[in-house]
Amino acid sequence: MKNPSPEELFPHIKERLCKKCDAVLPVSNFGVFFHKKSGLYCFAGMCKGCAVKKSKEYAENNKERVAQNHKAHRKRSVEQLRDWYVVGQLKNRNGFTDEQIAEMGEDLLETKRTLLKIHRKLKNLKNGEK
């Protein structure tokens, strides 16, 4: 659901002070969120510029955490044999070029995907798993 715009919610408020950079800015520079407890829409405490900066800072200060999320995302993609992963395998392991992959298209991807599945299955069997 999209939040209503600040202008719609608070037509009498034109400007707002950013708690972070102390600048008085038009309300369009502030995000609006729904405050569940009070059931009211509220302005974000900081302007959008500061919010962007903060999320960048967060990424900078939490590199490990962000990298871990990235890793987890990658792992899921690999498990699900997403297209980009299969294409990567075709290129790196089988020496296919982009042109060859494009030319053979979906058939090649599906075949490789099946091969990867079989390969995994065999590996699991070897390791004594089901």
Ligand SMILES: [Zn+2]
């Ligand atoms: Zn600000």
